[in-house]
Amino acid sequence: MKVPVSWLKDFVDLSGLSVVELAHKLTMAGMEVEEIRFVGLPLPDSDDHGFKVSGLSWDADKIVVAQIDEVFPHPNADRLVLCRLNDGLQEHTVLTGAPNLFEYKGIGPLPRPLKVAYAREGARIYDGHQPGQVLTTLKRAKIRGVDSYSMVCSEKELGISDEHEGIILLDEDAPTGMPLVEYMGDAVLELKINPNMARNTSVLGVAREVAALTGRALKKPEFTLETTGEPIEGRVSIQITNPELNPRFTLALIREVRLGESPYWVQRRLRLAGMRPINNVVDATNYTMLEIGEPLHAFDYDVLVNRAGGGEVVILTRTARPGEKLTTLDGVERTLTETNVLVCDATGPLSLAGVMGGQESEVSDHTVNVLLEAATWNFINIRRTVMQHGLPSEASYRFSRGVHPALAIDGLRRCLYWMARWSGGKVAPGIVDAYPLPPVDPCVEITAQDVERSLGISISLEEIQQMLERLEFRCERRGETLQVQTPPIRMDIGEGVVGVADLMEEIARLYGFERIPETRLADSLPPQRGNPSLEGEEHVRDVLVSLGLQEVITHRMTAPEIEARLLPAGTPAPSVEYVRLVNPISPEKRVLRRSLLASVLNVLERNARMAESLSLFEVGAVFEPSGEALPREPRRLAIAMTGRREESSWDAPEGRLMDFYDLKGVIEALMEALHIRVAFAPEEHPSFHPGKCATVLCGEQKLGVFGELHPLVRENYEVDTPVLAAEIDLEALLSLLPLLGHEVRPVSEFPPVLEDIAVVVDEAVPAARVEELIWQGGGKLLAGVRLFDVFRGEQLGAGKKSLAYSLTYQAPDRTLTDRDAAQIRTRIIRRLEQELGAKLRS
């Protein structure tokens, strides 16, 4: 919301308070000033004020109020005029092309001089002929043979608005010779209004805050009206169908308005506040809304009388019938639904309540008598209607935050006050007021202990009372309790304990958050439970990082076709259920991922061009529909690796490409670090090479699958080297973490016996089976088994392979003899012969 500081001054004395100090006070008290636009007033000298500032300051010596006494035609140009101008010091001849002076051309001395904003040579203003705001310094020049060294300014040139159609014509009472900055220098505060500050969507509301925050008096607006003619009673009546949607509806009548432009100062304030001046009647409704916070609507009364066949005008509020149509004053015919509320007369809809008026009954150039509406609407309903029709407006901005019904009368009276002044209209006596549902303004009891308990500050009840009264709460002391009555301007104070909390905020704001001391928690500590599940997850991350892998974090959102890249092209899409978004930001982010691996492979692909070697992992949730409202969110671990085992360097050639066993080594190291004993078994999986894929098993439980991507799957990704990938069920993995630690073997002090053996077995025999049998045969004295060579050759015969192991024998309590070693060895070989038909290779 844009608030001109000059307007605030109508209601609170700001003397001694700079614009920046004012902005700071509002910001600290919960009305953040997002920008200060200076429109004439001097910009702050230094940068350290903490606000975004923009705008133009007007040099008091160079930009002043002047008067044009006569307008002459230009001797050489039809589209230019010459003005005889007095700037309070002397007369000048000033050249301008402003079309709004043409009507005065050549009519002799003006009976009522025109007051203008006059810029002297050297003034810094915006260039009116360039788009946007381009600073320029006014220089002496000859234009079409006439010497020009000064000018009369448009709003654009002074940074008031984009208006450059003509020059500013100030109000007649503007004092000639006065520096313009003194006459109307301003600054506009752009305020962020939070939902709990609905009462401050007006100049008066902000002024009330400023008054409360600075301890200054609030100057209440003038509401006294002179009324003449027949009263409104009997001419207009109101019927409210649904008080929940329309708690109050009021009407007043003003006759014989003379439509025309509003005074310049009104137009200027409207523009600074972001609205467009229309005419003195419509401007009065908008001005009052900005000033008081009550949106108003002006009907052409005679149109309504006409529609009523000359009789009583009956205003009816009701919800629309489905499919009912209304042409709003933006000229759009809108089809309505039954949640939309309409203001109607006996003939049909007049306006979309609280959002936008209808075209037929709006104020036009022919309007003479005006029926003025001030009403209150249900804020939720207004929000829905605004969103449904895409019709944000200044009125709906306020109604959708909640306007207190008590404001209707103030709004009506203030608007009549302005309308009568600006249009010469005559206010009819009386107001027609339908008020079926007055709100309950909560009364809250608080004590000084409440304040201490919530804010940690000890202040007296008197001080509390004073603060709240500055915000117009009515307080009554009952012993040690304060009865606090919410003023009929706000609807954000709750009942009971909620109301107490709401008042605490008001007290904290006025007391000043900066004055509340800092204390350390003295309350008792909660039961200690930790978060073992997260600790396990973090441990997995640490191990993988220690193994040289890079963690990535990807978007949860993806698309089924992105995950389908994990299958060879042409594979029929698996019928997998996804968690689907109702409102995705893009088609490729329309579901929540079911595969973590697909996400990590996307990252691998994106980085593949830039790196010789990639080893990535991600730990995170995938999302599986559960049949219930909420999906399952199991955590997974995905690993993807490709490229060189070692990066090439200045003295080493390119290393070997990573293969299945590089990834397997990572998984083995991870399991070893987690002290989980796993086994590996061949696996068939459509994503993986049929011969290079394994499942990770702990007993019977499958923990995950890994391997080299199937060549046809790799074709789906732009990666040139074999890709190793794994997806592990982290929930299963973490459930296996030993709670109290794993078994640790004592370290023997006695020397080991080392021995190598090589055995020849059938190609189909898994190495793990051989090692298992060696351990079985070796018994307790076998301390280590390490495979150091795998060999295939003609001398072994077809379908055979040789596995060479380095064995370590060791006893905890003695030195082993050669005989001991021979015995162990014999047992191992016998076991391998019996089970596998293995032959010892000499």
Add this chain to the structure above:
Amino acid sequence: MDELQELEKIRQDGLAALSHVADEAALEAWRVAHLGRNAPVMQVFSRLGQAPKELRPKIGQVANQVKQELEAAFQERATALKQAALQRALTAERLDVTLPGRRPARGRLHPATQNLRRILSILGEMGFQVYTSREVELDEYNFQLLNIPPHHPAREMQDTFYVESPQTDGSYSVVLRTHTSPGQIRAMREFSATNPDNPPPIRVALPGMCFRYEQITARSEVQFNQVEGLVVGRHITFSDLKGTLSDFVRRMFGQNTRTRFRSDYFPFTEPSAEMDVECFVCGGKGCAVCKKSGWLEILGCGMVHPTVLQNGGYDPRKYSGFAFGMGPERQIMLRHKINDIRYFWGNDLRFLEQF
């Protein structure tokens, strides 16, 4: 020939020959020739029995002297040669120490994880235990129980992703959580269920991924991490909130970090505040990072709204609490002057490897 003269010649020959020895091999040859079993001086010893008896002690004594002298000379020569060889080797092996070293592959945590951990470890030392909860949430937990009823203006502040699910009352009941606050309700309910009449105090940190319906640009993302803190107890005040959060940011950004609390609005806290810290880039002087203000918006906070306490199973007349929330990625961006939030989930290694 006189044996003594012979010994003198042996001595002179030996030393003369040694002076020409230039390497280890020649030295070894010299040792064999001059001190070996068949060396002249050794032959003098073996001939000693043939010498006149009265001369034997003298010859023996001189022969010993010669032998010792040759041995000493040999040792000296050997040491000198070794030194020289070492010198040569050391000179030859001189490296260009400016050539790049061979680095083991170093793994890294994602910067978001790194900062999450830092936050959680500081909070952990301050007594906050980590409480994690789900990412897909019921509207009820994400909004309604947090004092954000349907069509509340605050919903506009949080553009929400809705999940396809059976509709209730024409609206979707499942959302991607827009903040970690639903975890507040889950934590409170879990704790209060353990002793409904006298629920235990709470001090938890709630980290996790949150989602907002926004276009992905340099300044906005559809997902981001958040860490919230929640304290509930019988004597928790706003001054505790100020003290706790000021302590936290002093740990996080340096002991001299100054803080500032501004009134603000959140539906689930009352009073609510925004905490700014003095810009740690410029020290409060004003720079591009703090947009010349000298202050950085770091976290939102406030006293837990009575309705939220009630919904969590804590009687607001007996219990009070405070809550706060911050964005780990935002902190990283401020600290490292990163101006594009898309780097985080873009996972370009050229970005990740700088952490």
